[in-house]
Amino acid sequence: xxxxxxxxxxxxxxxxxxxxxxxIRVDTMDKITGKAVYTYDINPSHVGESRFVYMGYVRSxxxxxxxxxxxxxxxxxxxxxxxxxxxxxxxxxIGARPHTPLPLDRxxxxxxxxxxxxxxxxxxxxxxxxxxKVEYEPLPFVFDPEEALKPDAPKIWPDGNVAxxxxxxxxxxxxxxxxxxxxxxxxxxxxxDEIVETVIETQAEQHYExxxxxxxxxxxAGKLYFRYSGQFAHSAQTAVANYFRIPVSDVVFSTSLGGExxxxxxxxxxNKSAPIEDLIVVATMARKTGAAVKYGPTRFDNALAxxxxxxxxxxxxxxxxxxxTFTAMQARLVVNVGAYGGSQGSDAVSDFYHxxxxxxxxxxxxxxxxxxxxxxxxxRDVGESQGHFILExxxxxxxxxxxxxxxEFRLKNMRTKDKAVDPVTGNRYTxxxxxxxxxxxxxxxxxxxxxxxxxxxxxxxxxxxxxxGVSLLNAAKGAASPPITGQIEVTPEGKVTFYTGLTDHGAGxxxxxxxxxxxxxxxxxxxxxxxxxxxxxxTTDSGVTAGSRSTRVAGLAIVKxxxxxxxxxxxxxxxxxxxxxxxxxxxxxxxYVKSDPSxxxxxxxxxxxxxAPIKGFGTFTLxxxxxxxxxxxKFVEVEVDVETGEVHILEYVxxxxxxxxxxxxxxxxQVRGGFIGMGMGETMFQELVRDPITGGSLNPNFHDFKIPxxxxxxxxxxxxxxxxHDPISGFGEKGIGENVLTGVSPAIANALSNALGGYRxxxxxxxxxxxxxxxxxxxxxxxx
Amino acid sequence: xxxxxxxxxxxxxKLSATMSTLVSVAAVARPSNVAAQPNVLQKEAxxxxxxxxxxxxxxxxxxxxxxxxxxxxxxxxxxREQLGLIGTKRPCNRGECGGCTVLVNNMPILSCxxxxxxxxxxxxxxxxxxxxxxxxKTLQDAWVEADASQCGYxxxxxxxxxxxxxxxxxNPSVDEIKLAMSGNLCRCGTYMNIxxxxxxxxxxxxxxGS
Numbered sequence: 006x007x008x009x010x011x012x013x014x015x016x017x018x019x020x021x022x023x024x025x026x027x028x029i030r031v032d033t034m035d036k037i038t039g040k041a042v043y044t045y046d047i048n049p050s051h052v053g054e055s056r057f058v059y060m061g062y063v064r065s066x067x068x069x070x071x072x073x074x075x076x077x078x079x080x081x082x083x084x085x086x087x088x089x090x091x092x093x094x095x096x097x098x099i100g101a102r103p104h105t106p107l108p109l110d111r112x113x114x115x116x117x118x119x120x121x122x123x124x125x126x127x128x129x130x131x132x133x134x135x136x137x138k139v140e141y142e143p144l145p146f147v148f149d150p151e152e153a154l155k156p157d158a159p160k161i162w163p164d165g166n167v168a169x170x171x172x173x174x175x176x177x178x179x180x181x182x183x184x185x186x187x188x189x190x191x192x193x194x195x196x197x198d199e200i201v202e203t204v205i206e207t208q209a210e211q212h213y214e215x216x217x218x219x220x221x222x223x224x225x226a227g228k229l230y231f232r233y234s235g236q237f238a239h240s241a242q243t244a245v246a247n248y249f250r251i252p253v254s255d256v257v258f259s260t261s262l263g264g265e266x267x268x269x270x271x272x273x274x275x276n277k278s279a280p281i282e283d284l285i286v287v288a289t290m291a292r293k294t295g296a297a298v299k300y301g302p303t304r305f306d307n308a309l310a311x312x313x314x315x316x317x318x319x320x321x322x323x324x325x326x327x328x329x330t331f332t333a334m335q336a337r338l339v340v341n342v343g344a345y346g347g348s349q350g351s352d353a354v355s356d357f358y359h360x361x362x363x364x365x366x367x368x369x370x371x372x373x374x375x376x377x378x379x380x381x382x383x384x385r386d387v388g389e390s391q392g393h394f395i396l397e398x399x400x401x402x403x404x405x406x407x408x409x410x411x412x413e414f415r416l417k418n419m420r421t422k423d424k425a426v427d428p429v430t431g432n433r434y435t436x437x438x439x440x441x442x443x444x445x446x447x448x449x450x451x452x453x454x455x456x457x458x459x460x461x462x463x464x465x466x467x468x469x470x471x472x473x474g475v476s477l478l479n480a481a482k483g484a485a486s487p488p489i490t491g492q493i494e495v496t497p498e499g500k501v502t503f504y505t506g507l508t509d510h511g512a513g514x515x516x517x518x519x520x521x522x523x524x525x526x527x528x529x530x531x532x533x534x535x536x537x538x539x540x541x542x543x544t545t546d547s548g549v550t551a552g553s554r555s556t557r558v559a560g561l562a563i564v565k566x567x568x569x570x571x572x573x574x575x576x577x578x579x580x581x582x583x584x585x586x587x588x589x590x591x592x593x594x595x596x597y598v599k600s601d602p603s604x605x606x607x608x609x610x611x612x613x614x615x616x617a618p619i620k621g622f623g624t625f626t627l628x629x630x631x632x633x634x635x636x637x638x639k640f641v642e643v644e645v646d647v648e649t650g651e652v653h654i655l656e657y658v659x660x661x662x663x664x665x666x667x668x669x670x671x672x673x674x675q676v677r678g679g680f681i682g683m684g685m686g687e688t689m690f691q692e693l694v695r696d697p698i699t700g701g702s703l704n705p706n707f708h709d710f711k712i713p714x715x716x717x718x719x720x721x722x723x724x725x726x727x728x729x730h731d732p733i734s735g736f737g738e739k740g741i742g743e744n745v746l747t748g749v750s751p752a753i754a755n756a757l758s759n760a761l762g763g764y765r766x767x768x769x770x771x772x773x774x775x776x777x778x779x780x781x782x783x784x785x786x787x788x789x
Numbered sequence: 790x791x792x793x794x795x796x797x798x799x800x801x802x803k804l805s806a807t808m809s810t811l812v813s814v815a816a817v818a819r820p821s822n823v824a825a826q827p828n829v830l831q832k833e834a835x836x837x838x839x840x841x842x843x844x845x846x847x848x849x850x851x852x853x854x855x856x857x858x859x860x861x862x863x864x865x866x867x868x869r870e871q872l873g874l875i876g877t878k879r880p881c882n883r884g885e886c887g888g889c890t891v892l893v894n895n896m897p898i899l900s901c902x903x904x905x906x907x908x909x910x911x912x913x914x915x916x917x918x919x920x921x922x923x924x925x926k927t928l929q930d931a932w933v934e935a936d937a938s939q940c941g942y943x944x945x946x947x948x949x950x951x952x953x954x955x956x957x958x959x960n961p962s963v964d965e966i967k968l969a970m971s972g973n974l975c976r977c978g979t980y981m982n983i984x985x986x987x988x989x990x991x992x993x994x995x996x997x998g999s
Contacts, residue, residue, distance in 0.1 A: 029936065033937075037941060038917060039877070039915070045942075214940070214976050215888060215975070216942040272977055510940065511941065511942075673936070678978030681981065682975065684978075706883060706885060707883075707974060715971055715983065718981055
């Protein structure tokens with residue numbers, strides 16, 4: 006192994022606030038007392054207006070149709086404002102499948118916006134929607150990606166249904182078919198004692214975040230302002246400016262209303278990210294009406310939002326030896342990216358070959374356009390959950406066929422520290438603590454005492470059977486990808502503000518940023534530290550708030566900004582103390598002399614030496630050939646009632662290669678919430694259901710689209726964090742947000758299999774009906 | 790599909806937000822930035838006459854409010870848009886998620902399906918009532934301690950359901966907590982922390998701890 010990477014940030018044995026279990030979330034009280042203003046809550050007075058024009062969409066009732074005619078005359082005669090494709094600049098196409106933000110002549114998914122209407126109240130929006138008449142000629146549609154690949158399938162695009170393009174911010178343009186091949190796959194299968202061949206697949210899902218994706222837009226003095234409930238303020242700003250061909254500086258995106266409430270987002274996790282169609286249409290409506298426009302989607306609108314979790318179907322062929330050696334890994338992933346999606350399988354594919362050091366690998370992913378929804382997108386990860394479900398259920402099946410304990414098989418074949426490199430590019434990991442995280446969680450879960458063998462329940466009590474399951478986690482998370490920027494301002498009163506283009510999904514980013522800012526300045530409380538996030542009028546681009554990268558990126562920006570502050574501020578303090586600037590350091594709410602710590606000034610006294618506020622600018626550029634992966638493991642014990650199909654989670658232990666924990670309470674809450682909310686949700690409840698005959702959406706609401714409730718809360722959730730100092734970081738941190746979800750579904754599925762005689766669940770979600778199918782299978786085999 | 794599913798509800802509350810907006814629009818002089826839309830304003834003036842408004846009186850968080858409401862106004866819209874009390878959220882607006890829960894005369898109700906006119910003469914408690922209701926205040930403090938809120942958008946509803954629970958049952962078991970809170974959805978999955986927060990607050994309200 007090569008030399009350890011040099012440490013970029015602040016490495017200490019003891020921190021005041023970093024990892025301190027008593028630090029509480031900075032914005033909870035504002036959020037739970039009505040002080041915080043979410044975009045969905047914005048009233049006209051919040052943005053200096055006396056009223057809004059509310060916007061809504063006339064949506065396509067067909068999954069695929071030609072638009073014959075659009076008649077908006079009745080709506081316009083009643084005084085409603087209308088925006089159609091004709092109001093948009095014709096020159097500008099957007100997206101992986103280049104298209105106009107509103108369709109000109111064809112709709113490609115159910116609920117696709119066709120016409121935007123504006124009225125003075127949300128309910129009048131509904132009236133206006135009904136006054137617009139759109140004539141369609143329905144076309145045959147296709148939901149299944151493999152059906153869509155057949156020669157006689159309905160063509161969604163003139164060049165066919167294989168989705169091209171796509172762009173990975175780290176590696177650049179992505180080809181439609183991803184192929185990874187190394188070693189000798191045929192030799193690997195010849196060497197194998199047993200081969201498993203199977204099909205495993207995941208479902209289409211919607212985020213169902215509590216605050217719908219709201220937008221407010223208005224033009225003032227030639228500038229376009231957005232209040233935006235979204236994750237990508239800075240890239241959205243550029244995209245909108247480019248679309249309208251106006252200077253970027255004339256577009257302002259703000260997720261903040263300023264004041265004490267700061268920036269709040271009613272959860273995002275991907276649904277409040279990429280598509281810019283709404284931004285363009287709302288801005289056009291604002292220009293046309295000369296008013297401030299609010300688009301506050303109804304739950305129905307939000308359920309049909311273009312952006313959905315994409316299904317993957319995996320054809321898997323794995324081979325191994327009876328001594329537990331993994332010899333061959335082959336998989337073809339068919340990725341359903343919806344009508345407008347580009348290539349998407351890269352994250353899922355990379356998880357396969359990163360997780361295990363199997364020598365012979367042949368992986369393919371093909372992305373296919375269908376009419377099932379608008380765009381494939383992230384939902385607390387961009388394909389890793391799907392990839393891990395396919396990978397880790399198949400791994401369990403191989404280990405079972407080989408007669409090897411599932412934990413032993415994984416321990417023997419998983420990526421180790423001495424191979425912490427990308428096997429395809431040779432790029433090295435920033436840091437890697439997965440083996441320790443695995444062992445730590447294994448012991449905490451007491452796997453050895455609980456595992457009774459393949460298909461043997463860990464306990465049986467009447468109709469209730471218990472089973473245990475495991476899943477690895479190895480995902481491209483917490484990337485220190487460019488741009489990384491941020492500024493820290495210190496006023497003569499000693500008030501500190503961190504400015505960042507990043508946001509807070511609700512996962513606790515603002516608290517983490519505040520903790521790291523205070524820590525870097527030697528402050529032991531957050532009292533005088535404020536975070537201004539994601540407001541393009543005052544913050545700079547620090548990339549997307551996605552992929553569990555914001556904690557690490559903020560940390561790097563903060564330590565670099567503090568270095569710049571020292572360059573400006575320490576000479577002034579040094580002069581006062583009669584020492585050299587390089588002799589000074591921050592700590593314990595002071596600026597002190599390193600050689601004589603009793604000598605120094607309090608932070609406030611040092612600030613008072615400033616004649617005006619100073620601002621430190623931080624930027625960081627990642628050295629080449631470095632990748633960030635987060636590893637871990639998930640253990641689950643389930644209890645299944647074979648009479649009712651009821652599934653209860655008894656215990657969940659998450660092991661994670663987490664680097665340094667910054668905001669302890671928040672990280673702990675995410676481990677719990679990621680498992681319960683979306684983890685159990687996508688394993689057992691969530692699925693977008695489409696009528697196969699009409700193509701209609703059958704569950705666009707909270708009643709029919711099931712998500713976990715408090716009744717499903719597990720008895721116990723625990724974690725083992727492998728804490729260490731990741732060298733490319735502000736304080737050793739890596740990131741957590743998405744890793745709490747990835748790997749949950751296979752761990753539960755494998756535990757259910759263990760409880761139910763080895764029946765394999767190969768499709769998500771696993772409903773009560775599926776459980777009872779397993780029970781029937783067991784009865785037929787006489788094992789129940 | 791959409792029409793079939795929602796037509797009765799639509800008729801029911803058809804003009805509610807229109808009217809609440811109208812009341813506030815009527816109260817201000819014509820703003821300069823909407824001069825470009827004379828048609829919309831004229832239309833609005835006509836509608837305003839078409840439906841009879843009624844003045845209702847409510848006590849919200851101990852304060853008297855008079856509000857001009859229309860028969861189809863829901864309570865959540867009046868709270869949020871007329872009174873500016875945006876602490877009460879409206880995540881689904883169809884009585885499915887519990888995010889709009891407020892207390893009316895100490896009973897938890899879904900304010901998105903509760904007509905504002907029914908609130909006439911009643912006592913309303915929302916999350917803004919921190920300094921008016923000690924059970925709510927104690928729960929809010931416990932919420933912060935137990936990190937029971939992440940994105941926070943469902944939490945006002947969670948808090949009001951919890952407040953109603955502790956008002957009728959000062960010492961609930963975990964199963965009783967789950968049952969009482971089962972109508973409040975949370976997408977961040979904060980349920981475990983919510984149970985802890987309610988236990989902390991219940992103990993404190995019973996005098997068992999600071």
